[in-house]
Amino acid sequence: MAEVQWSQLQAAPRDELSARTFGLLAGIIYKHSRICLGPDKHALLANRLRGRIRECGLADFDEYHGLLDSSAGGTEIDVLIDLVSTNHTNFFREIEHFRFLSTKVLPEVIASCRANGKALRLWSAAASSGEEPYTMALVVAEFLRTQAPLDWQIHASDISRRMLATATRGIYSQKALDAVPPGLLRRYFERGIGVQAGSCRVQASIRARVLFEHINLFQPHYPLGLEQQVIFCRNVMIYFDEPSRIEALQKITRHLAPGGYLVIGYSESILGLPHGLEPVTQGIFRKA
Numbered sequence: 238m239a240e241v242q243w244s245q246l247q248a249a250p251r252d253e254l255s256a257r258t259f260g261l262l263a264g265i266i267y268k269h270s271r272i273c274l275g276p277d278k279h280a281l282l283a284n285r286l287r288g289r290i291r292e293c294g295l296a297d298f299d300e301y302h303g304l305l306d307s308s309a310g311g312t313e314i315d316v317l318i319d320l321v322s323t324n325h326t327n328f329f330r331e332i333e334h335f336r337f338l339s340t341k342v343l344p345e346v347i348a349s350c351r352a353n354g355k356a357l358r359l360w361s362a363a364a365s366s367g368e369e370p371y372t373m374a375l376v377v378a379e380f381l382r383t384q385a386p387l388d389w390q391i392h393a394s395d396i397s398r399r400m401l402a403t404a405t406r407g408i409y410s411q412k413a414l415d416a417v418p419p420g421l422l423r424r425y426f427e428r429g430i431g432v433q434a435g436s437c438r439v440q441a442s443i444r445a446r447v448l449f450e451h452i453n454l455f456q457p458h459y460p461l462g463l464e465q466q467v468i469f470c471r472n473v474m475i476y477f478d479e480p481s482r483i484e485a486l487q488k489i490t491r492h493l494a495p496g497g498y499l500v501i502g503y504s505e506s507i508l509g510l511p512h513g514l515e516p517v518t519q520g521i522f523r524k525a
């Protein structure tokens with residue numbers, strides 16, 4: 238009989254996530270990200286954590302909670318947030334926003350930048366794997382292609398370090414690029430060869446315009462200027478409760494220049510929340 242390698246055997250995590258431990262874990266997630274996991278997310282959290290518990294060599298959810306609570310838990314919280322956050326995104330997602338950016342917002346804010354000798358600053362505040370800020374960059378680059386040069390930069394941030402690493406690489410599968418018009422694909426992407434065949438990389442000239450950094454929307458200060466002319470904060474506030482939405486909105490709009498635009502997701506609403514912005518069109522608001 239083969240000798241049993243006891244050191245290689247790990248107890249399978251006990252399958253049960255008790256209501257109490259679910260509550261404790263959901264509390265930690267809320268405290269760090271304001272992502273709200275109601276009791277309906279009990280099974281989802283349990284499923285997403287099982288593999289991680291095994292990877293950490295822990296026995297069950299209670300031990301995992303103990304790890305998060307310990308002095309070694311700091312970096313594990315990032316992993317936990319990664320496991321529970323929804324990162325779905327696409328190039329040209331909610332395309333009307335990019336049409337509006339190109340036809341209404343950019344002509345106005347770029348004219349104002351030129352008149353005041355200022356640089357153009359845009360921010361993607363929940364950038365996920367980068368498709369949103371790169372789409373913004375494509376739209377700006379196209380707009381400026383036939384115009385006098387202008388200093389412009391896009392800040393792109395997210396709470397997920399894993400997503401930011403993917404975004405910084407700027408490499409996407411052919412399938413992920415389906416929504417990118419062929420002319421833009423030719424102009425702003427490089428086709429992979431060899432082992433990279435089937436994927437494309439955002440060209441260096443565009444990548445250089447997008448600065449990725451880790452920002453939790455609930456950290457005390459954001460390391461970026463107060464004069465953003467355009468802020469996309471789309472499809473993230475839906476995961477927050479109302480007090481957190483109010484707080485995030487106030488912090489984000491502080492970074493909007495007068496005359497600047499805030500863009501939120503199609504399915505999001507800030508109706509009834511204090512924000513002091515003028516509604517412009519679906520999901521788009523302007524700071525007076």
Ligand SMILES: C[S@@+](CC[C@H](N)C(=O)[O-])C[C@H]1O[C@@H](n2cnc3c(N)ncnc32)[C@H](O)[C@@H]1O
Binds near residue numbers: 324
């Ligand atoms: C569904 S994606 C939205 C991506 C993109 N904005 C879009 O609309 O396609 C939501 C992103 O919000 C990020 N997120 C969640 N809580 C956050 C927080 N407290 N601060 C910053 N980003 C957060 C998640 O990591 C995730 O990448």
